[in-house]
Amino acid sequence: MEAVAEPKQGINVKLIVPFINSVRNVFSKMLNTTATIQRPSVKMVPVPQYDVSAIVGFSGRILGSVVVSFPMATAMKTVAGFAGMEMDPTSADFADAVGELANMIAGGAKKDLGADASITCPSVIIGAGHSIARLRDVPCLAIPCDSGFGSFVIEVSIKEAA
């Protein structure tokens, strides 16, 4: 956890740790693999980088969103590990599986955050090299992760409501 112990610009570390713990739990319990967490960085500009992303929004006492983004090859392997079978990435089942994974990660973090927050249903974006931008008044922390299925990134862009 030393990678997140140092406070980042405008980011409340207390809000980030629940996401890191949740990613680890979900990958360990649902995918039977270990997710390792790399050094997070503050994301200043939207950079096209990933092929498959799931977004879950937070509202209530916690505002913002969490995005889980994968390169296509990693998404396909991760979904196969999650669902127990390979899935066509153009199918609705594939998007459902990616969304459900993001829903579990966000749901686990929400429980840990303890605040009166609600989360939205996930939206899943599929498209080579897309970028995702959030409002600039909420800082965004990109957390690179690795698992037995390849690299992915969790982007946490949340703050406590004023």
Add this chain to the structure above:
Amino acid sequence: MEAVAEPKQGINVKLIVPFINSVRNVFSKMLNTTATIQRPSVKMVPVPQYDVSAIVGFSGRILGSVVVSFPMATAMKTVAGFAGMEMDPTSADFADAVGELANMIAGGAKKDLGADASITCPSVIIGAGHSIARLRDVPCLAIPCDSGFGSFVIEVSIKEAA
């Protein structure tokens, strides 16, 4: 409004009309152009179609999301009309403008819905030909629209909480 007068499969028309009214209001007041609404259709599968999308999530008594999607040329013209100047689509300002537009549409609809719903900050996706999928238990209505800046689509995927 005759295009939405007939109930669609699993879609509550009462939940859709506020979005149509809000799109018209926002384009009229903020963009000084008329948005015309085409016949909506139920979206069954995610189809790659658009280049710029903004997602706003709903939680609380209303669950789901609204997505506003544009082809790149229309997005650029619409942002220029909204901001009063052309913007580089790779800039954070461009994403902010698209997000703010979606935020106004969702915010106007939320007010009309009257329910105890909260909306998330917008997320903006930029990437040629991306598709967006939602959970299949919430029906999604795609509403094609036209304005002086070109065609775009509003996808409303919401339901009342059980």
